[in-house]
Amino acid sequence: MDAPTPVQDISAGQQAFERDLEKALKGRSPEELGWAIPDSLTLLVPLWGEKTSGDRDFYLLRLYFDHYPAFPPSARFVNPATLEYRYPEDKSWVPNSPGHGEIQFHTNYSSGRGHADTQLICCSQTLEFYTVNHSVEEQHLWNPAKHNFMSTLSAIRRLMVPPYYQGRAET
Amino acid sequence: MNGNGKGGPKVEFEHVGTSREVDFHASDEDTLQQLWDKAVELLKEPRGPEDRLQSFKGTDLMPHLSLTLKQLKDQKIIDARKFQIVGPTGGA
Numbered sequence: 206m207d208a209p210t211p212v213q214d215i216s217a218g219q220q221a222f223e224r225d226l227e228k229a230l231k232g233r234s235p236e237e238l239g240w241a242i243p244d245s246l247t248l249l250v251p252l253w254g255e256k257t258s259g260d261r262d263f264y265l266l267r268l269y270f271d272h273y274p275a276f277p278p279s280a281r282f283v284n285p286a287t288l289e290y291r292y293p294e295d296k297s298w299v300p301n302s303p304g305h306g307e308i309q310f311h312t313n314y315s316s317g318r319g320h321a322d323t324q325l326i327c328c329s330q331t332l333e334f335y336t337v338n339h340s341v342e343e344q345h346l347w348n349p350a351k352h353n354f355m356s357t358l359s360a361i362r363r364l365m366v367p368p369y370y371q372g373r374a375e376t
Numbered sequence: 377m378n379g380n381g382k383g384g385p386k387v388e389f390e391h392v393g394t395s396r397e398v399d400f401h402a403s404d405e406d407t408l409q410q411l412w413d414k415a416v417e418l419l420k421e422p423r424g425p426e427d428r429l430q431s432f433k434g435t436d437l438m439p440h441l442s443l444t445l446k447q448l449k450d451q452k453i454i455d456a457r458k459f460q461i462v463g464p465t466g467g468a
Contacts, residue, residue, distance in 0.1 A: 341466050360465050363430065364434070
């Protein structure tokens with residue numbers, strides 16, 4: 206089946222982000238986790254890509270909650286200096302982690318369905334997966350009763366460790 | 377499980393979907409499968425058929441369910457005794 210079409214709801218997103226952030230923090234401050242919250246809809250999460258050799262590379266993930274919780278947060282790796290992503294100059298700020306069957310990072314994805322080329326974290330736990338009309342099995346659809354943004358982070362972290370993480374994207 | 381784990385290392389499990397956590401003392405000889413079973417019992421969350429276990433760093437632990445806690449540490453598969461129960465995802 207094709208993924209359902211997301212509908213933006215900023216007010217609901219702000220409320221659900223605040224609610225789920227409190228659950229995720231478990232009494233800690235965002236700073237203790239290295240997180241930053243520049244506005245009421247945005248969460249910046251530092252992540253490390255770790256190679257089999259143990260070498261590590263730094264990345265910054267930006268989650269945006271304007272369709273949340275009915276849909277997952279938007280998730281994009283961004284240039285830490287600009288907090289934006291522009292292709293091709295920022296492609297090295299996207300991890301190169303091929304070979305996983307359930308999630309993949311694309312530096313410049315084209316859906317071929319009239320959507321602009323964009324970075325895509327191709328996983329049913331990101332908003333972009335739905336905006337590009339990716340095909341999806343029903344049991345993998347985002348379910349706000351079962352999922353929250355920590356599900357998104359957990360899915361993305363699977364590609365930040367061996368054997369998947371290979372280094373920075375080059376294409 | 378091997379004994380009641382009293383005095384053994386503490387392990388932590390998080391059910392990502394609900395953000396609920398449990399911790400308990402285990403034995404180094406407990407297998408990951410045994411620990412997961414115990415965590416599900418304590419969490420009182422139904423186990424989904426496609427649920428999986430991963431480390432907090434993101435390492436997939438499903439191929440290692442038969443290993444003991446000691447083996448997981450000795451083989452450097454985990455560097456902390458913190459685990460996440462996550463649901464299925466699609467994509468790629």
